[in-house]
Amino acid sequence: MNTARRRWLAGILVAALAAAGAGCAEEPSNRPPPTLRAPDVPYEPAAPAVVNEMLKLGRIAPGNTVYDLGCGDGRVVIAAVRDYAARGVCVDIDPRRIAEARANAAKAGVSGRIEFRNEDLFTTRIADADAVMLFLWPEVNLALRPRLLEELKPGTRVVSHWHTMGAWEPERTVHVSARGRSRPLYLWTIPRPEARPVFPDAAPPRRP
Ligand SMILES: C[S@@+](CC[C@H](N)C(=O)[O-])C[C@H]1O[C@@H](n2cnc3c(N)ncnc32)[C@H](O)[C@@H]1O
Secondary structure, eight states: OOHHHHHHHHHHHHHHHHHHHHHHHSGGSSSSOOOOOOOOSOOOOHHHHHHHHHHHHHTOOOOOOOOEOOOOOOOHHHHHHHHHOOEEEOOOOHHHHHHHHHHHHHHTTTTTEEEEOOOOOTTSOOOTTTTEOOOOOOOHHHHHHHHHHHSSSSTOOOEEEEEEEBBBOOOOOEEEEHHHHHHHEEEEEEOGGGGGGOOOOOOOOOOO
């Protein structure tokens, strides 16, 4: 585990202990909304240029259902709805992110076409997606890969910002310059069940 991740995990632990301690002293009505569990990946919003390029790469068409698994402040699904006449599903395990996403969607006038789910991306329903957007971590992509291949319909596009899917080769890779770095974006299309690839690098099954 690298230092950044160790620090992030330590931060989560300290926050959880502080929340537990604070919870004893507070009236129940003052408590923040319950968190399902700590996020698998810390929040980092994608740059606007990355958001635009992800939607282009995912070939979003009017009426498509676009998921962002770990949607943060909702910027990807909001842009899909606003700029491509799609409908969006914004899934985040952190209730603060879902509250921000709701507020941002209301500001953009697109709340009616977005479903907000404070849920775990490993258990939320995904079968009706036409495109799935991801900005996670490599091991989370790997753990999610079997769900994507088994539950998404053939032809669904999967776009990942920054991280690959291990041995599942992307069909396209583009690079976007944002915040002083060249950022890779990867595209896969869900194949028919009989053409599903088998991988040597399968991740152990994930328990939510
Ligand atoms: C790097 S941010 C990406 C935010 C947004 N997709 C974007 O591109 O701007 C990752 C997000 O995933 C969320 N997340 C992490 N683990 C999750 C899980 N198991 N289920 C749902 N959301 C999760 C975090 O709360 C965070 O908002």
